[in-house]
Amino acid sequence: AVHGGYRMALERRFVGGRVPLGLKRKGLRIVVTGGAGFVGSHLVDRLIERGDSVIVVDNFFTGQKENVMHHLGNPNFELIRHDVVEPLLLEVDQIYHLACPASPVHYKFNPTNVVGTLNMLGLAKRVGARFLLTSTSEVYGDPLQHPQVETYWGKLADFTWMVEQNMVSYIAYVSFVCLPIAGVRSCYDEGKRTAETLTMDYHRGAQLEVVRIARIFNTYGPRMCIDDGRVVSNFVAQALRKEPLTVYGDGKQTRSFQYVSDLVEGLIKLMEGENVGPFNLGNPGEFTMLELAKVVQDTIDLNAKIEFRPNTADDPHKRKPDITRAKELLGWEPKVSLRDGLPLMVTDFRKRIFGDQADNNP
Ligand code: NAD
Ligand code: UDP
Ligand code: UDP
Secondary structure (H helix, E strand, O other): OOOOHHHHHHHHHOHHHOOOOOOOOOOOEEEEEOOOOHHHHHHHHHHHHOOOEEEEEEOOOOOOHHHOHHHOOOOOEEEEEOOOOOOOOOOOOEEEEOOOOOOHHHHOOOOHHHHHHHHHHHHHHHHOOEEEEEEEHHHHOOOOOOOEOOOOOOHHHHHHHHHHOOOOOHHHHHHHHHHHHOOOOHHHHHHHHHHHHHHHHHHHOOOOOOEEEEEEOOEEOOOOOOOOOOHHHHHHHHHHOOOOEEEEOOOOOEEEOEEHHHHHHHHHHHHHOOOOOOEEEOOOOEEEHHHHHHHHHHHOOOOOOEEEEOOOOOOOOOOOEOOHHHHHHHOOOOOOOHHHHHHHHHHHHHHHHHHHHHHHOO
């Protein structure tokens, strides 16, 4: 049974700024798994800033100590090296579960999404903590619906429906439905779909009343891994190093890019609000990879060259969030446009790539 710990914590700590007159809001005890990573470390900054106690749990698979170093020595901050695939005992009020190898180059090595999520749900159940899962727009696969609304079931469901309607043969069914499950990206998108299912199962079956699900669309900003192969980090690093920007395929595929501070605000609003989700958290501004390359050229180097490369397997053709639900129920929408956000990331990348020489590389 639920311990009612979260509700008690609410009463003790006055979440959401509703602090009775004359009383100071007490901080919450919050665990951020994957808190040494790109998104996690920005989230930790915000939580510490508002006075909460934060425990970061990270195995440094893709994250780095440098991302949270500035909090070491703060009594409200703890850093634990731990793989969430192993059980973990902590006493906390909230769990932001971000731990996950998030880039295609890394995510095929690790069962974090399923086993790690199960453990963190078990922890949430034991202590009665509120649990937020960071899922992904990849659950929509190579979407047939555009933009993607939370009620859309993703590519697999669409093909199943087509089979039911006798619109495609059994062979087509096998190639469209079964192959993606064994595809190179599947460990990530099927893993996250399973993580969402587990989260909802705990919500219903294990009486975990307080789960939250965010479906995050492509996010960029300072502290992104420089060489993990994502398109924004690749283009920015390439332009700074005077290398050609590598556009995969014909460059007409689209993505929607969200600045990290917008995402962090959305995650906190979701955690503090009353709605389970899933909620799309992304910037609806949609760009082809060629348009993105142009923004990078305009921001860093007008003479940067473009080099076309073959695209990777299973690459989704387009992606753009419908954020109506988050706007209406969370009162959230992104504020930072790609043209405003990119320069903030460039400053950080320039420092990390050129170190002390950064000032000589405008
Ligand atoms: P990231 O790789 O920078 O952060 C992930 C963190 O999790 C890293 O610090 C890594 O070391 C840690 N980690 C990985 N496996 C672990 C394990 N087994 N145990 C403990 N720690 C582990 O990635 P990010 O971009 O910050 O992504 C954070 C979350 O947001 C992920 O769940 C990701 O799937 C989700 N997400 C991100 C994006 C994006 O564009 N950045 C888009 C969709 C979803
Ligand atoms: N778990 C954990 N920390 C806790 C409680 C549970 O890591 O504080 C793990 C536990 O080891 C198990 C998983 O979470 O692998 C699911 O726990 P739950 O109690 O829901 O399932 P059960 O152990 O009853 O199968
Ligand atoms: N991409 C690209 N050049 C690169 C890296 C990626 O054109 O150097 C393309 C990739 O094929 C995909 C898009 O950019 O169509 C986004 O890729 P990313 O890995 O950043 O995110 P995801 O595919 O997970 O949305």
